[in-house]
Amino acid sequence: ISAAELAKATFENMSKTDAKVDAFLGLNEDAALKTAAAIDAKGINADNLLAGIPVGVKDNIVTKDLTTTAASKMLENFVPVYNATVVDKMNQNDLVIVGKTNMDEFAMGGSTENSAFKVTKNPWDVSRVPGGSSGGSAAAVASGQVPVAFGSDTGGSIRQPASFNGIVGMKPTYGRVSRWGLIAFGSSLDQIGPMTRTVKDNAAALNLIAGNDVNDGTSSKREVPDFTAGLTGDIKGMKIALPKEYMDDGIDPKVREIITAAVKQFEDLGATVEEVSLPHSKLGVSAYYIIASSEASSNLQRFDGIRYGFRAQDVKNLEDVYVRSRSEGFGDEVKRRIMLGTFALSAGYYDAYFRKAGQVRTLIINDFNKVFEDYDLIIGPTAPTPAFKIGDEISDPVTMYMNDVLTIPVNLAGLPGMSIPAGFADGMPVGLQLIGKSFDESTIYKAGYAFE
Numbered sequence: 001i002s003a004a005e006l007a008k009a010t011f012e013n014m015s016k017t018d019a020k021v022d023a024f025l026g027l028n029e030d031a032a033l034k035t036a037a038a039i040d041a042k043g044i045n046a047d048n049l050l051a052g053i054p055v056g057v058k059d060n061i062v063t064k065d066l067t068t069t070a071a072s073k074m075l076e077n078f079v080p081v082y083n084a085t086v087v088d089k090m091n092q093n094d095l096v097i098v099g100k101t102n103m104d105e106f107a108m109g110g111s112t113e114n115s116a117f118k119v120t121k122n123p124w125d126v127s128r129v130p131g132g133s134s135g136g137s138a139a140a141v142a143s144g145q146v147p148v149a150f151g152s153d154t155g156g157s158i159r160q161p162a163s164f165n166g167i168v169g170m171k172p173t174y175g176r177v178s179r180w181g182l183i184a185f186g187s188s189l190d191q192i193g194p195m196t197r198t199v200k201d202n203a204a205a206l207n208l209i210a211g212n213d214v215n216d217g218t219s220s221k222r223e224v225p226d227f228t229a230g231l232t233g234d235i236k237g238m239k240i241a242l243p244k245e246y247m248d249d250g251i252d253p254k255v256r257e258i259i260t261a262a263v264k265q266f267e268d269l270g271a272t273v274e275e276v277s278l279p280h281s282k283l284g285v286s287a288y289y290i291i292a293s294s295e296a297s298s299n300l301q302r303f304d305g306i307r308y309g310f311r312a313q314d315v316k317n318l319e320d321v322y323v324r325s326r327s328e329g330f331g332d333e334v335k336r337r338i339m340l341g342t343f344a345l346s347a348g349y350y351d352a353y354f355r356k357a358g359q360v361r362t363l364i365i366n367d368f369n370k371v372f373e374d375y376d377l378i379i380g381p382t383a384p385t386p387a388f389k390i391g392d393e394i395s396d397p398v399t400m401y402m403n404d405v406l407t408i409p410v411n412l413a414g415l416p417g418m419s420i421p422a423g424f425a426d427g428m429p430v431g432l433q434l435i436g437k438s439f440d441e442s443t444i445y446k447a448g449y450a451f452e
């Protein structure tokens with residue numbers, strides 16, 4: 001099959017499937033068909049497993065000449081004039097971008113219900129959420145529309161939707177992938193990563209987007225290994241840790257059962273699995289909501305009604321432009337974060353909140369470092385429950401925030417983490433989270449490949 005035939009078939013399938021799932025915000029049909037034809041014309045590169053493959057891109061990753069909204073009214077008609085570095089790399093590596101995927105507004109949320117435009121459904125049960133914030137990317141892959149989609153993960157937004165949709169989702173080490181052109185949420189936490197059906201596809205996709213970028217000072221100069229190289233199925237002697245805090249009462253018993261079975265499977269594969277403690281991981285959610293919201297309140301200052309996107313009508317003066325554009329352009333969750341962040345950073349409160357949160361972050365990092373002195377990998381559930389019903393948690397922000405209790409510590413420590421399908425509870429997929437040492441995505445992929 002040629003890239004052009006594949007692209008054409010992809011759009012035909014999308015027109016039927018996405019009518020039910022609503023994973024995509026915008027399609028890129030004309031440009032994608034042209035790109036695919038050009039790939040065929042120059043010849044498929046046989047060394048690139050993903051050459052000519054159609055992919056979805058989360059709508060907070062900027063795409064030149066293709067509307068990029070971050071699922072916000074603020075950016076409803078925003079057409080970027082440049083590509084994110086990862087998008088340039090997708091183009092250079094012959095991926096065919098077929099469309100932009102739905103998400104929680106500015107990546108704030110865990111269900112994709114915070115999108116200003118549409119509610120994405122979980123393809124396994126359309127009355128349930130796909131998770132979030134990269135819920136569109138996850139649903140696009142799980143519903144068979146694209147084999148690869150890209151998401152972003154600040155506190156769990158790749159891994160939790162991967163878990164809810166029964167797919168593979170990797171949040172790489174902070175600095176592994178350039179953030180240039182990712183609409184910033186929490187700059188010290190954000191990473192872009194691949195969401196796929198298989199571990200091998202995921203490893204190949206990360207190879208295509210990883211690496212140093214002069215445009216992102218936080219991107220690492222470390223060499224990027226071939227992540228597909230270690231996929232042998234052999235994990236004999238691997239030392240795996242299971243944190244007891246990840247298996248406590250807060251976790252759905254059906255999820256715990258699946259993780260216990262996964263532990264057994266790793267042991268059968270010749271790995272050792274032992275219980276450890278990450279005593280400060282419980283504090284992660286509180287620290288995260290201070291740090292992420294503070295960074296967001298700063299990053300979102302640029303949406304002032306003048307430089308980008310939405311501007312309120314019939315304004316009286318400059319102050320009115322700012323206030324009304326932001327009041328009308330942002331949704332409730334985004335406003336909640338901006339207010340929380342602005343408060344946490346304000347004079348007199350900084351020491352009590354932002355500084356404290358930073359100290360907690362250090363304790364969490366130390367917990368992980370200690371475990372990694374003796375172990376190669378940490379495993380546990382990705383999320384406390386399977387996908388919940390649309391409408392069930394959206395009115396209660398704190399319940400929604402708790403979805404990421406198991407993923408947030410990984411972002412705070414900048415570590416790589418991946419969710420892979422581990423089983424089903426009441427017909428819905430449940431993910432297993434694999435957490436690696438800094439810049440050791442290879443061990444995660446190796447273990448994930450042996451497990452799947």
Ligand code: GLN
Pocket residue numbers: 107108109110132133152153154155156157158185292401404
């Ligand atoms: N659900 C978390 C939040 O709302 C994480 C989001 C993300 O990783 N982008 O902040």
